[in-house]
Amino acid sequence: MGFETLPPLAARFLENFLKNPARTALYIRGEKFSYKELMARVYSIYIILKTKKITASRIGIYGGDDAETYASVLAVSLYGASYVPLNPGNPAARTEEMIKQSGIDCILASGSGAPRLNGARIINTSIPEKKTLSLPLHLSWEGMERVNTSEAYLLFTSGTSGTPKAVPVLKQGVYNLFQYFLEREGYDFKNTDRWLQMYDLTFDGSVFSLFLPLMTGASCYVVPAGGVKYIEIASLMESQKITVALMPPSVIPYLEPYRDTIKFPHLRYSFLGGESLLYRSACQWQKLTPRAKIINLYGLTETTIACTAYLFDKKTAVAESAKGIVPIGKPFHGVKYCIVDSRGKSVIKGVKGELCISGVQLFNFSSGGISSKQLLKRGGSIFYKTGDIVRENRNKNLEFYGRKDRQVKVNGYRIELGEIDFYLREITGSQAVTLCVEKGKGVKRLYSFIEGSARQKDRIKAELFKKLPGHMQPYSITYMGKIPLNRNGKTDTGKLLAMIQR
Amino acid sequence: MEEEKILKELEQVLRIFFRNNQLSIKAETPFTEFSQWDSMAHLELITTVEKHFKTRFHFSEAAAIKCAGDIAKLLIDRMKPPKK
Missing domain, CATH: 3.40.50.980 (Rossmann fold)
Incomplete structure (x- = not known):
């Protein structure tokens, strides 16, 4: 086409x-x-x-x-x-x-x-x-x-400056993604499939989970809002015999304790994306979804939902999972990439660097609120600097090593910690630091620290609710005399982490 | 009577869980009304209750828990002698 x-x-x-x-x-x-x-x-x-x-x-x-x-x-x-x-x-x-x-x-x-x-x-x-x-x-x-x-939709992502960033996504990018799943890769989607739709419509996972079933004549099952999310997801998957699902891997540790009492035997395709997929989580998930092909997807709103994929196989993935993280695989047809060092120079094959994406799935950067620092010119093409650190392995699969900045993913939501700090500083007039901490089994929470007394705690919380959506609200706010600094004058995250663990 | 006794014990468990010695619970108060309530807290609370009362909930049971009264009912059901 x-x-x-x-x-x-x-x-x-x-x-x-x-x-x-x-x-x-x-x-x-x-x-x-x-x-x-x-x-x-x-x-x-x-x-x-x-x-x-x-x-x-x-x-x-x-x-x-x-x-x-x-x-x-x-x-x-x-x-x-x-x-x-x-x-x-x-x-x-x-x-x-x-x-x-x-x-x-x-x-x-x-x-x-x-x-x-x-x-x-x-x-x-x-x-x-x-x-x-x-x-x-x-x-x-x-x-x-x-x-x-030519634009399909416009979504907003979290921005460090306190204002959400507009990301206009083009129809050509969405169609390239659809072609990958419906024509190029041999996925056997049927019109009898029942697809899970667990995302808010402001999140691009919803485009995948709504349009792909309707394009294939299948059914889209929407997870109700409110309630405990992982319970709503699992209950709907079980009761409606869901056959295709896209979800963030953070759902898996919640369901793992019930491995003896819950199974999803009808699931045929399990797409996991939005966060790094741990090898041990994928293995646990495979036990609950015995018939499903597990596919690890990688992408940003700026690269139209997903632009690389890796078909998980317990035996082969064990050797390929660097630091226990399942590779993000190979790019889709029409997606170009390069891996660069901190000066923007291409790294030698097999060396870690920042992943930059170009090609048909790139968002319309000319009309989005993007800083030129996030773009890279290379061989007549414009690449988007993702901020994600990757390495290409011997099988040409990309391994994921984390972020180069303070952007985090919590329950599949992309969050700039700097945006939370920005508003906390604006509200309190004091120094503030937010950390994202894994609290066992891969589940993450946000912890904020503010210089000052807890006297205005309720006002600060109320003000923050006026500025940021629910998924960006800190789980806990700690008030302290002074935020600890290390020898280099930077926030001593080690000391703050120790406080959280206590 | 049984429910009252279990709710009292449950209140102790919840006081430790929420680190709040003053916490007083009513059977029908939804957990969502507690600040710091999220998916993780839900899972942790159920695990804590399972350990304390030395029982295991089925997923469908855990999924139906919305308030302390729901937990009390499940625990009372477990105390009943099995039907012949």
């Missing part, structure tokens, strides 16, 4: 609706929606956009785990625009900043809960079932498209 005139991401959802309207497309909050029922909602939202003559190439979607929000994503896609998901759970100031950066002036919102958002026009998408429009006899994405943008 050429990338010049790409159809909307939801085009094949529409084709699958025409082929198999009665098949289940979406399972959400315990309710099943057939392709026809979902399409009826999508079409109703599409008609609203058309009637209101929306011409913007980006449309915001404010909502969570309800059918209308999912239908809005598909409707915006068929309309030809790029979608910008906004999470109602995020602090209002953060949402306002996202609206400002993305330049959206039209937001689809399910329910009446949408607040006034930075002057943007809010369109309510809650449509009573009886009021969904009858579907016309002939539907095609070519006939529905009203705007034609």
